[in-house]
Amino acid sequence: MSSELRIEGIVGGYGDLTVLRDVSFAVEGGQLLVLAGPNGAGKTTLLSTVMGALKPSAGSVKLDGEELLGLPIHRRTRMGVGLVPEGRGLFPSLTVWENLRVAARAARLHSDQAEEGIERATAAFPIIGERLQQKVQSLSGGEQQMVAIGRALLTDPSVLLLDEPSMGLAPIIWHQVLDTCRRLADEGRVVVVVEQRVLEALRVADRCVVLQHGRVVRDGSVEAGSELPELAESYFSAEAAKP
């Protein structure tokens, strides 16, 4: 599994409000990219645009050379784009199995494909397999995050987008989630993580793209964490870089 997600000249936002201004970058399979930036920079808007929830006014989003723009969400999901939305986007009163099944059917998977996807998710996160008949609202925050990631893995995506996966997680669980993201990238996937706790996310990242006011202001590799203090100082606050 080695793919390429190419975003070129995306301009878009919400109605008349332009949030993204000519955003371009490409990510290859096996890379874990951290998309950072202050609140309102356009990180979530960009993920929503890639996933198809928002229509850009200009630009293109290509997966392995195939244009995604104009396709409905379920087509993009089946083509290999998976999203773990901000706040996890789960259905609390449904069981874990029902959550996975609903997502599989939303992606228009056939019944046997859906079951295959659920097996894939439970293989990636065995704890999900033990909780299949449990309601999601009864799970811990970490387990819920695993269900959300597992749900995004139903279609065996080549691109995995995670929006603020650290939200509501204890540090130890958050580090486990990061290690999982690294493992998924090492399997050849494109993994894009939007994160506010950026210094911790950069620990496992290959690259970091920083958005400010809807523009890419930095795009570079993360070499053994050497640039972390510089990044933090430049784009967030000098205080955050201090040990």
Add this chain to the structure above:
Amino acid sequence: MIDFLQTTEGVVTAAAAYLLIGLGWNLVYNTCGYLNLAMGTFYILGAVFSWKLEAAGHIHSPFILVVLVCAAVGAIGFAAERLLLRRLGGNALNALIVTIGLNLMLLQLAMKLSPATVIRPELFISGGISPGGVHISYQELIVWATAAAVTAGLFVFFTRTDLGRTMRACTDNRPAAEGLGIKVPTLATIAFTVSAILAALAAFVVAPTQGSAYNSGDLIAIKAFMAVSIVGLGRNGGAIFGAFLVAAVEGYVARYWNPEISNIVVLSGFLVVLYVYAVRSTGGRFVPSWMRIRRRPTAPQGV
């Protein structure tokens, strides 16, 4: 004792009717996120169409009649949702106002189609059984069986089918459902249409037992609304309990106290339900400060 059991038999029939309409209330509320205030008129249209088709005299099979009546009322529900309600983009208050207007429009239609003050479609089958001296007509047994079958059918639909699970998912987290690419407006159309069909089905089986005036639908719908909101709007399990409670209060008050005040007692209960909802939705602003429940601060979310 026989008298009590006979009254109870009437209570069960009324509960079955409230349950059928109440499940329609729940279906729309859960999937569309608003209340359909035209439910009572959908019920009356079901009764009127049954009566009209019977009066035309060409169709005698109740099985064909029920399909035609449900299809006609369902088509009105479908058109109302597609042409009026879908355009509101999920705004619950606007939808509520539109369903009030829809109710008034359909009421005029029911009035035009209903020449008699009270219409009473013919019984499918006359006669009945008398276990222990309690008379139960076959038509009432059909009402009970319909309510039981619809309740069980909806339970199976919501827990065993992909469409049902998807509808529950929309109730739980509509933005997340939309984010997955689920076509929530299509589900809303299905829910609204099915709720209209349920009201028509209720009328088709219940109207022959008691008769209906063209303007009596709102009272039945309000009682059904009470039934589903006592335990909590949107909960089908609670609707069963609520339907029996409302029917029991109505039936026993009418039989053992005063038939003229049974509706007043039931509607007083409706005011209590509305008051509780108002208290809940405003965080207790309608309640004197000394009566307010002091809530402990909740623990921060996390693992």
